[in-house]
Amino acid sequence: MTEVINNVLNNLYTFGPIIALFYVINLSEKKRTPLQPKSGREIALIGYLLIGFGYAASFLIGLMIHLRGDSYLELLSQVPSGDLIRKMQLIGLGLWLPSLLGLLIFIPVMRRWVSRLLPIDADNRIHSFSLSMSMLVFMQMIVTLGVGLDTLSKTSQPQSSSGVLAMLWSQDILLAFLGLIGVGWLSRRTLSQTLDRLGLKKITTRELLIGLAIGLVMMVISNLVENLAYTQGWMGDPHVEDLTNKLLGPLFTSIPGILTLGLAAALGEEIIFRGALLPRFGLVYTSFLFALVHANYGISAATLVVFLLALVLSLVRYRYNTTVCMIIHATYNISLGILSLK
Numbered sequence: 001m002t003e004v005i006n007n008v009l010n011n012l013y014t015f016g017p018i019i020a021l022f023y024v025i026n027l028s029e030k031k032r033t034p035l036q037p038k039s040g041r042e043i044a045l046i047g048y049l050l051i052g053f054g055y056a057a058s059f060l061i062g063l064m065i066h067l068r069g070d071s072y073l074e075l076l077s078q079v080p081s082g083d084l085i086r087k088m089q090l091i092g093l094g095l096w097l098p099s100l101l102g103l104l105i106f107i108p109v110m111r112r113w114v115s116r117l118l119p120i121d122a123d124n125r126i127h128s129f130s131l132s133m134s135m136l137v138f139m140q141m142i143v144t145l146g147v148g149l150d151t152l153s154k155t156s157q158p159q160s161s162s163g164v165l166a167m168l169w170s171q172d173i174l175l176a177f178l179g180l181i182g183v184g185w186l187s188r189r190t191l192s193q194t195l196d197r198l199g200l201k202k203i204t205t206r207e208l209l210i211g212l213a214i215g216l217v218m219m220v221i222s223n224l225v226e227n228l229a230y231t232q233g234w235m236g237d238p239h240v241e242d243l244t245n246k247l248l249g250p251l252f253t254s255i256p257g258i259l260t261l262g263l264a265a266a267l268g269e270e271i272i273f274r275g276a277l278l279p280r281f282g283l284v285y286t287s288f289l290f291a292l293v294h295a296n297y298g299i300s301a302a303t304l305v306v307f308l309l310a311l312v313l314s315l316v317r318y319r320y321n322t323t324v325c326m327i328i329h330a331t332y333n334i335s336l337g338i339l340s341l342k
Contacts, residue, residue, distance in 0.1 A: 007170065008166055010167075015174040019177060023186065028041065029124065029125050040125075055102045058099040093146070105128060111131070114131065134289060179198060197279075203324055211326075211331065214331075258341065262331070275317075291306045291310060
């Protein structure tokens with residue numbers, strides 16, 4: 001029970017502040033009108049200052065670690081090895097570079113330049129804030145790679161079945177809530193308007209069958225690519241399997257675990273990526289972010305499969321709606337889980 005509570009609280013600590021910040025930014029945008037484009041900027045300033053302070057602190061800490069990592073190792077009475085110094089430098093890079101980019105996005109001329117590449121409104125506070133927050137995905141991936149899969153594998157503790165279920169369901173429910181709040185629910189839009197903006201619609205039997213079929217086809221393609229990678233020796237870090245078993249292993253040993261693997265991800269990830277982000281960030285950048293979120297353990301053949309899946313889901317969102325994307329995502333994950341059932 002303690003593990004379950006800790007996992008839920010950890011997710012609340014992670015996503016709670018982000019949800020609150022998006023609510024504040026939406027309130028500020030609600031006050032804007034064509035005749036008063038600066039209305040609500042005092043409210044927005046609160047969010048900008050908070051995220052700006054966080055990025056500034058990460059930038060300074062990351063830069064010091066990147067440039068002076070060997071000195072810190074000596075202070076800790078460790079013998080600076082080349083591999084350890086490189087890890088410190090990568091961790092530093094993962095902190096300062098995304099933080100710098102996150103800060104630069106708040107400069108109007110930078111947003112206008114980005115708006116040539118992505119379908120965002122450079123003057124929209126929510127679009128600007130969302131784009132800046134997307135740098136956290138890069139930060140997480142680079143820092144994780146800097147710490148090293150070997151270190152994570154050694155320090156991570158095996159999760160119980162109830163602990164993993166609580167972690168995933170709380171995480172994806174909070175992601176779904178972030179998507180709802182992020183596009184304006186409880187501030188600028190009614191629930192009906194919010195669901196329409198996210199592409200959450202009632203589907204027909206034909207759309208249900210299309211979703212199931214695409215999910216199964218993507219599962220087959222995923223297995224083919226994985227088998228090809230294995231036969232060609234393109235497999236990723238050997239610590240990945242050990243780390244995955246420790247953190248997610250219980251999901252592959254029971255029907256509730258496999259259903260969670262499909263249903264929870266379909267709920268949270270599709271509302272965020274295909275529902276909220278795709279219309280603003282476009283097909284390529286949204287798919288890239290989706291692949292990076294699933295590449296915490298390194299870039300491998302599986303990353304290519306996830307990117308391909310993200311592209312397919314994005315095209316389905318354009319053609320149909322987010323609900324069909326949920327069907328595809330759930331079918332894909334559950335079918336893979338059944339194949340690996342232990």
